[in-house]
Amino acid sequence: MEGIEKxxxxxxxMAGYARDGLPSSDHLKIRTVTLxxxxxxxxxxxxxxxxxWISVDPYLRSRMTGIAEDGLNVSQFPINQxxxxxxxxxxxxxxxxxxxxxxxxxxxxxxxxEYSIVPTKAVAIKVDPAFGVDPVDYLSVLGVPGxxxxxxxxxxxxxxxxxxxxxxxxxxxxxxxxxxxxKLKGCYVVGSCGSDDKVKLLKEExxxxxxxxxxxxxxxxxxxxxxxxxxxxxxxxxxxxxxLEAVLNxxxxxxxxxLCGMISxxxxxxxxxxxxxxxxxxxxxxxxxxxxxLRSYMNRFVDFITExxxxxxxxxxxxxxxxxxxxxxFPESLASLFTSSNIGKVVIEV
Ligand code: NAP
Numbered sequence: 048m049e050g051i052e053k054x055x056x057x058x059x060x061m062a063g064y065a066r067d068g069l070p071s072s073d074h075l076k077i078r079t080v081t082l083x084x085x086x087x088x089x090x091x092x093x094x095x096x097x098x099x100w101i102s103v104d105p106y107l108r109s110r111m112t113g114i115a116e117d118g119l120n121v122s123q124f125p126i127n128q129x130x131x132x133x134x135x136x137x138x139x140x141x142x143x144x145x146x147x148x149x150x151x152x153x154x155x156x157x158x159x160x161e162y163s164i165v166p167t168k169a170v171a172i173k174v175d176p177a178f179g180v181d182p183v184d185y186l187s188v189l190g191v192p193g194x195x196x197x198x199x200x201x202x203x204x205x206x207x208x209x210x211x212x213x214x215x216x217x218x219x220x221x222x223x224x225x226x227x228x229x230k231l232k233g234c235y236v237v238g239s240c241g242s243d244d245k246v247k248l249l250k251e252e253x254x255x256x257x258x259x260x261x262x263x264x265x266x267x268x269x270x271x272x273x274x275x276x277x278x279x280x281x282x283x284x285x286x287x288x289x290x291l292e293a294v295l296n297x298x299x300x301x302x303x304x305x306l307c308g309m310i311s312x313x314x315x316x317x318x319x320x321x322x323x324x325x326x327x328x329x330x331x332x333x334x335x336x337x338x339x340x341l342r343s344y345m346n347r348f349v350d351f352i353t354e355x356x357x358x359x360x361x362x363x364x365x366x367x368x369x370x371x372x373x374x375x376x377f378p379e380s381l382a383s384l385f386t387s388s389n390i391g392k393v394v395i396e397v
């Protein structure tokens with residue numbers, strides 16, 4: 048990029064809020080803007096970044112409703128501005144004392160664009176090549192999904208050897224890490240997912256003891272009776288709705304239910320969301336159910352990176368990526384999270 052003073056950059060921007068239904072190109076549009084890379088035009092304490100990898104996560108859907116307080120309680124993307132997501136990029140110009148050209152960095156809110164200029168404080172991590180971890184791993188096992196899995200299994204779930212763990216959306220970015228972590232803790236682990244390919248992968252590569260294909264299983268309650276003759280100690284909740292309702296028939300005393308997400312409800316206005324009839328079972332079983340957002344656990348991030356980085360380097364935890372190419376694939380990639388079509392963590396290679 049040396050000597051280049053201007054670039055044409057594709058970016059994905061918020062064209063209109065989507066109160067319900069699948070996100071689509073009606074709401075997210077792509078445009079090309081010209082960005083000046085001339086050092087004089089970059090503000091002090093800013094860097095210009097060439098995007099390498101962009102994370103596609105379900106919570107982004109909740110930033111598109113136009114109502115921050117609803118559901119996940121996340122800030123809304125401003126209309127007509129490039130939207131942002133967790134990303135990895137290369138610094139191509141620097142007016143920051145902290146970073147230099149060529150550094151590979153991770154930004155929690157990187158503009159979904161080929162190139163961008165961001166303040167130094169928007170950069171969270173500089174990737175140290177000596178650590179031996181691929182930058183894209185910071186979007187998966189060492190990023191949002193891995194951290195969510197770790198908080199759910201270790202911090203809120205407090206998984207102990209011999210406990211029985213059930214994980215929904217088990218082959219997604221979060222579920223594939225959560226299951227492996229629970230196995231490392233010595234738990235019996237059952238997952239649910241929506242295709243036979245995922246069932247095979249979870250058993251053969253991620254060490255799940257049993258897996259339920261919920262699309263082929265008409266009676267989830269009966270399936271849980273079969274796979275959990277001794278009840279469930281931890282339910283790692285990713286989907287909500289009928290799955291949560293069925294699980295509550297099988298919880299043991301003092302079970303823990305970390306509420307990581309409820310993806311089956313994200314495209315619905317609250318009056319259309321499913322109720323859960325079995326909450327009563329939580330009373331007598333003294334169940335602990337707790338929602339969590341990673342932003343409240345940043346004081347544990349170093350503990351997480353230390354433990355998970357070790358597992359990754361020792362190959363005790365592996366992951367799968369679903370790679371889509373180019374900024375223009377972002378709207379469709381986001382919509383695809385609400386189907387069973389992806390295996391593993393969905394990322395965009397820019
Ligand atoms: P992901 O990799 O995009 O996987 C999503 C999977 O969910 C899909 O592949 C699909 O797989 C399943 N799914 C989609 N719609 C569904 C429906 N209507 N009913 C049942 N399953 C459905 O997602 P992820 O990154 O693993 O995230 C999983 C959950 O964790 C989401 O709820 C997300 O919001 C949450 N999360 C929370 C935090 C936090 O800080 N609390 C952080 C990260 C993620 P199958 O149908 O094949 O199972």
